Amino acid sequence: MKKIKPSVPRGTRDFGSNEMIKREYIFSIVKKIFSNYGFQNIETPSFENIDILKGNYGEEGDKLLYNILDSGDFLKNVKIDSRTSYKNIKSKISKKGLIYDLTVPLARYVSMNRDKISFPFKRYQIQKVWRADRPQKGRYREFYQCDIDYIGSNSILCEIEIIDIITEVFLKLNYDKFSIKLNNRKVLAGIVEQLNIKERFTDLCISIDKIDKIGISGLNKELLKQNFDKKNIDEIIKIFEFNGNNEEKINFIKKFVLNSKIGLEGIDELEKILNYRKNIIIDFSLARGLSYYTSSIFEVIPDDSNQGSLAGGGRYDNLTEIFGLKNTSGIGVSFGLERIFNLLEENELFPKDFKNSIKVMVTNLGKDLLNYSLNICKMLRENNIPTEMYLTTSKLKKQLQYANNKKIPFVIIIGEDEKKEKKVTVKNMISGNQELVEINKILNIINL
Amino acid sequence: MKKIKPSVPRGTRDFGSNEMIKREYIFSIVKKIFSNYGFQNIETPSFENIDILKGNYGEEGDKLLYNILDSGDFLKNVKIDSRTSYKNIKSKISKKGLIYDLTVPLARYVSMNRDKISFPFKRYQIQKVWRADRPQKGRYREFYQCDIDYIGSNSILCEIEIIDIITEVFLKLNYDKFSIKLNNRKVLAGIVEQLNIKERFTDLCISIDKIDKIGISGLNKELLKQNFDKKNIDEIIKIFEFNGNNEEKINFIKKFVLNSKIGLEGIDELEKILNYRKNIIIDFSLARGLSYYTSSIFEVIPDDSNQGSLAGGGRYDNLTEIFGLKNTSGIGVSFGLERIFNLLEENELFPKDFKNSIKVMVTNLGKDLLNYSLNICKMLRENNIPTEMYLTTSKLKKQLQYANNKKIPFVIIIGEDEKKEKKVTVKNMISGNQELVEINKILNIINL
Numbered sequence: 055m056k057k058i059k060p061s062v063p064r065g066t067r068d069f070g071s072n073e074m075i076k077r078e079y080i081f082s083i084v085k086k087i088f089s090n091y092g093f094q095n096i097e098t099p100s101f102e103n104i105d106i107l108k109g110n111y112g113e114e115g116d117k118l119l120y121n122i123l124d125s126g127d128f129l130k131n132v133k134i135d136s137r138t139s140y141k142n143i144k145s146k147i148s149k150k151g152l153i154y155d156l157t158v159p160l161a162r163y164v165s166m167n168r169d170k171i172s173f174p175f176k177r178y179q180i181q182k183v184w185r186a187d188r189p190q191k192g193r194y195r196e197f198y199q200c201d202i203d204y205i206g207s208n209s210i211l212c213e214i215e216i217i218d219i220i221t222e223v224f225l226k227l228n229y230d231k232f233s234i235k236l237n238n239r240k241v242l243a244g245i246v247e248q249l250n251i252k253e254r255f256t257d258l259c260i261s262i263d264k265i266d267k268i269g270i271s272g273l274n275k276e277l278l279k280q281n282f283d284k285k286n287i288d289e290i291i292k293i294f295e296f297n298g299n300n301e302e303k304i305n306f307i308k309k310f311v312l313n314s315k316i317g318l319e320g321i322d323e324l325e326k327i328l329n330y331r332k333n334i335i336i337d338f339s340l341a342r343g344l345s346y347y348t349s350s351i352f353e354v355i356p357d358d359s360n361q362g363s364l365a366g367g368g369r370y371d372n373l374t375e376i377f378g379l380k381n382t383s384g385i386g387v388s389f390g391l392e393r394i395f396n397l398l399e400e401n402e403l404f405p406k407d408f409k410n411s412i413k414v415m416v417t418n419l420g421k422d423l424l425n426y427s428l429n430i431c432k433m434l435r436e437n438n439i440p441t442e443m444y445l446t447t448s449k450l451k452k453q454l455q456y457a458n459n460k461k462i463p464f465v466i467i468i469g470e471d472e473k474k475e476k477k478v479t480v481k482n483m484i485s486g487n488q489e490l491v492e493i494n495k496i497l498n499i500i501n502l
Numbered sequence: 503m504k505k506i507k508p509s510v511p512r513g514t515r516d517f518g519s520n521e522m523i524k525r526e527y528i529f530s531i532v533k534k535i536f537s538n539y540g541f542q543n544i545e546t547p548s549f550e551n552i553d554i555l556k557g558n559y560g561e562e563g564d565k566l567l568y569n570i571l572d573s574g575d576f577l578k579n580v581k582i583d584s585r586t587s588y589k590n591i592k593s594k595i596s597k598k599g600l601i602y603d604l605t606v607p608l609a610r611y612v613s614m615n616r617d618k619i620s621f622p623f624k625r626y627q628i629q630k631v632w633r634a635d636r637p638q639k640g641r642y643r644e645f646y647q648c649d650i651d652y653i654g655s656n657s658i659l660c661e662i663e664i665i666d667i668i669t670e671v672f673l674k675l676n677y678d679k680f681s682i683k684l685n686n687r688k689v690l691a692g693i694v695e696q697l698n699i700k701e702r703f704t705d706l707c708i709s710i711d712k713i714d715k716i717g718i719s720g721l722n723k724e725l726l727k728q729n730f731d732k733k734n735i736d737e738i739i740k741i742f743e744f745n746g747n748n749e750e751k752i753n754f755i756k757k758f759v760l761n762s763k764i765g766l767e768g769i770d771e772l773e774k775i776l777n778y779r780k781n782i783i784i785d786f787s788l789a790r791g792l793s794y795y796t797s798s799i800f801e802v803i804p805d806d807s808n809q810g811s812l813a814g815g816g817r818y819d820n821l822t823e824i825f826g827l828k829n830t831s832g833i834g835v836s837f838g839l840e841r842i843f844n845l846l847e848e849n850e851l852f853p854k855d856f857k858n859s860i861k862v863m864v865t866n867l868g869k870d871l872l873n874y875s876l877n878i879c880k881m882l883r884e885n886n887i888p889t890e891m892y893l894t895t896s897k898l899k900k901q902l903q904y905a906n907n908k909k910i911p912f913v914i915i916i917g918e919d920e921k922k923e924k925k926v927t928v929k930n931m932i933s934g935n936q937e938l939v940e941i942n943k944i945l946n947i948i949n950l
Contacts, residue, residue: 092890
């Protein structure tokens with residue numbers, strides 16, 4: 055027999071039952087809120103045809119896709135020799151990839167089912183995604199995403215509701231030390247248009263996306279490295295150095311992008327949102343990494359931790375177009391479940407009273423008592439009391455010890471006497487008290 | 503911009519919101535029952551190191567594993583030329599595979615965490631698994647498994663509770679036309695021992711596993727093809743042709759394996775289970791495909807459909823041994839969610855009254871009414887009423903049409919008058935009645 059040292063692949067994790075209870079607590083809160091806002095749950099496959107995935111996440115993102123090797127003889131009809139490079143052969147031996155996010159599968163789903171769906175389509179989706187990234191604290195190769203999206207509406211109400219949903223999610227999780235940052239890609243487009251360097255839009259976005267890590271001085275260096283003009287760099291830095299409240303920021307940028315139609319459009323969208331919601335912070339240095347965003351972008355930042363954004367998203371006008379569905383604007387937000395989990399853990403915000411999932415243990419004190427004991431279990435389970443039957447016949451002391459170790463709050467002891475009298479002894483494992491009672495009294499004691 | 507025809511990989515499926523409601527209905531029922539029996543939820547990664555998976559599913563099973571291509575330059579340090587075969591190169595370019603079932607990951611988990619776990623360990627697990635099988639009705643390449651297992655107990659109570667759980671699951675799903683078939687691998691081992699062909703145990707299991715499809719006459723041919731002795735074939739066929747109730751079957755086989763210690767052990771285990779539970783059918787032709795079972799094996803068959811087993815499982819004494827954990831017997835059952843889903847669908851057993859998940863639509867009749875309308879939405883959502891706000895300002899008729907199409911039962915109409923009077927108009931979309939009411943009366947009407 056082969057022997058293998060058991061381990062999990064790097065960047066993946068097992069979740070034991072204690073973690074699962076906490077994870078399901080988060081899931082149940084977000085699901086409830088999503089559904090109260092009229093979002094409906096869908097699920098898509100964990101792998102997609104690789105052509106669906108590739109090209110949507112930027113060059114860096116594409117590198118992090120996990121490819122699935124074709125089944126059977128994947129080298130059949132593939133010519134290889136010692137000079138074959140992995141890049142040449144990859145697409146020939148792998149036609150599928152694990153999903154990288156839930157947004158691209160959603161765009162594929164909506165395009166594919168456009169005739170069945172009534173628009174605007176509001177869906178939520180909570181699934182695992184995979185990225186072949188370098189694992190570090192809070193960053194895994196396998197993790198859950200938790201997304202809501204509106205597809206087929208360019209109403210500013212989507213942005214407003216998303217701000218409300220974000221607020222409600224974190225407040226329901228008892229966490230209030232967060233900020234919602236808002237920007238608009240059109241404003242960034244306006245800046246490069248105004249500087250007459252429209253073709254540098256993507257480079258600018260990529261550079262300022264790093265500002266969290268490298269700071270303003272780092273951005274200066276980064277832009278120099280990217281061959282931005284010294285004069286332009288000064289103008290750009292001025293924008294990101296500007297300090298003020300939302301109104302002051304808007305007034306400042308308005309003067310800057312004065313002659314850019316797209317820039318003013320972006321500002322107009324920001325102002326509309328500000329008309330209805332004040333609990334946001336305009337931040338022109340917010341760029342978001344993904345390439346498909348076209349106007350509103352936002353991010354949720356913890357005020358008391360440096361572990362990065364807790365949620366983020368934005369509006370994308372053209373994502374479904376690659377799958378043949380035009381003129382369909384979408385907007386969504388993705389909640390970073392793993393970071394939220396860590397945050398609640400660090401701040402001790404999980405409910406203290408998570409119930410031990412097993413409430414009663416029934417003893418197993420002999421073959422002749424088994425049927426009677428099993429019937430007691432049955433009655434308890436029918437009343438939704440999580441009940442464990444001790445599996446082997448052994449000394450009472452050992453069985454009580456087991457219940458004690460597992461922190462099971464009640465033990466029902468059934469011996470010859472109990473069976474004869476058609477009663478049971480209920481032992482409270484916390485107080486140590488025990489009581490001989492009729493069967494129909496058990497629930498009263500346990501539910502006290 | 504590239505254009506791609508959107509599709510999903512063969513053997514995988516999208517689940518829309520209607521299907522999700524039904525799937526979650528099944529999940530919630532099984533989860534409740536599992537937890538009432540004292541099982542706790544765990545989750546393991548979707549891919550494992552390939553060495554963990556390989557060798558546990560028989561030759562055929564191993565072929566169905568999905569391999570994940572190594573990231574980066576997977577050909578670095580790999581010598582290839584035109585004669586390289588896919589079998590030679592596979593293990594060099596892929597170190598991970600998608601999980602094939604939940605039992606092997608469980609064995610890996612338990613072995614890895616043996617010091618943290620208190621035994622017997624009772625866990626349930628509901629996750630996607632993947633098999634590169636030929637897709638057909640009810641068989642997919644991506645599907646959910648839904649498993650419970652006891653690890654670290656050889657008590658016959660496990661078998662009894664599993665029978666009870668199976669029964670409870672199907673009855674709670676309103677389906678009662680099923681049979682639970684039971685056998686014991688030790689009885690099959692006894693048969694080959696008695697025939698003096700112990701070395702043919704695996705061949706016999708593989709052959710009789712096909713009996714459902716090929717029948718007794720097909721089994722005859724199959725055993726001939728497998729080079730079983732004519733005399734032995736006659737003896738084997740006699741066993742599987744034997745008709746009778748459980749007691750008669752036991753008596754018959756007892757005489758057959760009279761001199762086989764292991765065979766008699768298997769019979770003894772069957773009899774012990776029969777002492778406590780009668781709602782099972784002994785079937786010596788039940789073999790189960792997987793190689794790791796060592797004694798009790800069982801399968802749940804629908805009486806009114808030919809779509810194969812709805813659940814199945816068995817006891818395995820040595821599964822954790824390959825991961826270094828010895829003397830740890832386990833037993834489990836896996837519910838075939840996809841088949842159960844199809845069965846409930848075919849028999850129209852899903853609840854008729856699945857609530858439309860969106861209960862109220864609030865109108866959007868002008869910019870000046872937006873804040874007031876959003877506040878009504880907020881109040882409804884805080885009261886857990888799934889509420890959709892119509893996203894754009896348009897004619898009332900169009901908005902009512904939208905609610906009607908989406909079968910939303912109530913529309914709250916908010917115009918200038920309603921706002922002035924601090925009231926709303928609630929329209930019942932089924933009766934057509936509408937009523938101008940105070941805000942604090944809305945819930946009464948909607949919850950009627």
